Amino acid sequence: MSTTERPRILVVGGGYVGLYAARRILKKMRYGEAxxxxxxxxxxxxxxxxxxxxxxxxxxxxHVVVPLRRVLPKAEVLTGRVTTIDQDRKVAVVSPLVGESYELPFDYLVVALGAVSRTFPIPGLAENGIGMKGVEEAIGLRNHVLEQLDKADSTNDEAVRRRALTFVFVGGGFAGAETIGEVEDMARDAAKYYNNVRREDMRFILVDAADKILPEVGPELGKWGLEHLQKRGVEVYLSTSMESCVDGHVVLKNGLEVDSDTIVWTAGVKPNPALARFGLPLGPRGHVDTEATLQVKGSDYIWAAGDNAQVPDLVGRDAGNENAWCPPNAQHALRQAKVLGDNVISGMRGFPQGEYRHANKGAVAGLGLHKGVAMIALGKRVKLKLKGRLAWYMHRGYHGLAVPTWNRKIRVFADWTLAMFLKREVVSLGAVENPREEFYEAAAPVSAAVRESRPKAKAS
Incomplete structure (x- = not known):
């Protein structure tokens, strides 16, 4: 960490908003300005x-992650957590990965902590649930599912086999529907290489407390997505919830009980709970309360945006909805980050702040290879609704162009292009989660033998 006489703009969080806001600030900033x-x-x-x-x-x-130091070479990137903020002194306390915490003074503050999985006090969830908020969880889920197929193919115990081939997903929004669609697709492909596992042996279950799935794309496309998943053999239980999953025994509110080693939790998100320690004004659900300029209410040097912010939706309010707020999605986060970056520069130079205003452009969702839904807004009242292969192309095209940096765009499109000619990889690398286990098993007996061979000290 460097010391400087220049003003410091502290960006707390390196997610979508943090990355794009920092890039925007660095682009607009004069040399040596901050x-x-x-x-x-x-x-x-x-x-x-x-x-x-x-x-x-x-x-x-x-290819779904972007290294901060490479994309922000002119910024100071610290790997750690901001634990508290003293607004009176304009000092943040940073806890690094190793070593003691230290104070970091700042002049301007950007709060971009994002969101974490929204969970409930369900018995067994913490011990058995698998989230889908980070790339580590995505890799872990892939390895885990393929390991279950390995397990089912190699056992003679029918109860173990049935448990291994039962997959429970909780949450029917974008994350839940897309994840179960993709994982079911992968498992269907993988089953071709197993002698004792067929798709008919597997049981995929999707649970949601709401009465529909994919609410972001509207009722018509949501109904199509539901029927599509059901045609693929996915059991969908709506208007119900999971009451417990102790030791993998899943109990639903509707009375269904199953045993499963795979319980994926995608039932929404909530603002990062660390916000409660920052002394910022929070909304009823824990979001930072901001003005339309993305400035935190009551402050002229703190900004917030993205999933951890409660940002007024000016377009919705112009239409008569006085309680309209921007939803937590990538579409808003990207655009808010640019406005936020411009406003930080304006605030630093004493210029007026600009307001964030954005009309929803629609939503896209992929439900596996060549399958998806898309709702594209062409105007205030005209919406283009697509489903199937064309919607899947829209989904890939939109997100392929939206992923940050040309480096990652090219790599993602290269992955997709190669997949057109090469078969999907269905190998599990579960050992990467415990890479030292095999070495330890080899080395531990030797170490123990050496200790036993040493002469014992005589008691005096």
């Missing part, structure tokens, strides 16, 4: 819309 410092526990930003495809092996996991 120091931009980005603090995040990870040294990379994850493009979350690609996590389902990474879990299914359609995209290399390394």
């Amino acid at each position: 120091t931009v410092t980005v603090v995040d526990p990870r040294s990379y930003m994850t493009y979350q819309p690609f996590l389902p495809e990474a879990a299914a092996g359609s995209i290399s996991p390394r």
Whole structure:
């Protein structure tokens, strides 16, 4: 970490908003005008819309992350967490990966902590659930599912086999529907290489407390997506919830009980709970309360945007909805980050702040290879609704262009192009989660033998 006499712009969080806001500030800033410092526990930003495809092996996991130091070479990138903020002194406390915490002074602050999985006090969820918020979880889910097929193919115990081939997904929004669609696709392909596993042996279950799935694309396309998944053999239980999953025994509110080693939790997100320690004004659900300029209410040097911010939706309010807020999605995060970056520069130079205003352009979702839904807004009242292969092309085209940096765009499109000619990889690398286990098993007996062979000290 460098010391500087220049003003410091501290960006807390290196996700979508943090990365794009820092890039925008660095682009607009004059040479030597300020120091931009980005603090995040990870040294990379994850493009979350690609996590389902990474879990299914359609995209290399390394291609859905963007290294912060490479993309922000003129910024100071610190790997750690901001634990508290003293607004009176304009000082943040940073806890690095190793070593003691230290204070970091700042002049301007950008809060971009994003969101975490929204969970409920369900018995067994913490011990057995698998999230889908990070690339590590996507890789883990892929390896885990393929390991279950290995397990089912190699056992003679019918109960073990049935448990291994039962996959439960909780949450029917974008993350849940896309993930179960992609994973079912991968499992269907993988089953071709197993002698004792067929798709008919597998049981995929999707659970949601709402009465529909994919609400973001509207009722018509949501109904089509539901029927499509059901035709593929996915059991969908709506208007119900999971009551417990202790030791993998899943109990649903509708009375269904199954045993499963795979319980994937995608039931929404909530603002990062660390916000409660920052002393910022928070909305009823824990979001940072901001003005339309993305300035935190009551402050002229703090901005917030993205999933951790409660940003007024000016377009919705112009239409008569006084309580319209921007939804937490990548479409808004990208555009908010650019406005935020411009406003930080304006605030630093004493110029007026610009307001964030954006009309929803629609939504796209992929449900596996060549399958998807898309709702594209062509005007205030005209919406183009697509389903099937064409919607899937729209989904890939939109997100392929939206992923940050040309480096990652080219790599993602290269993955997709190669997949047209090469078969999907269906190998599990579960051992990467415990890479030292085999070496330890080889080395531990030797070490123990050496200890036993040493002469014992005589008691005095």
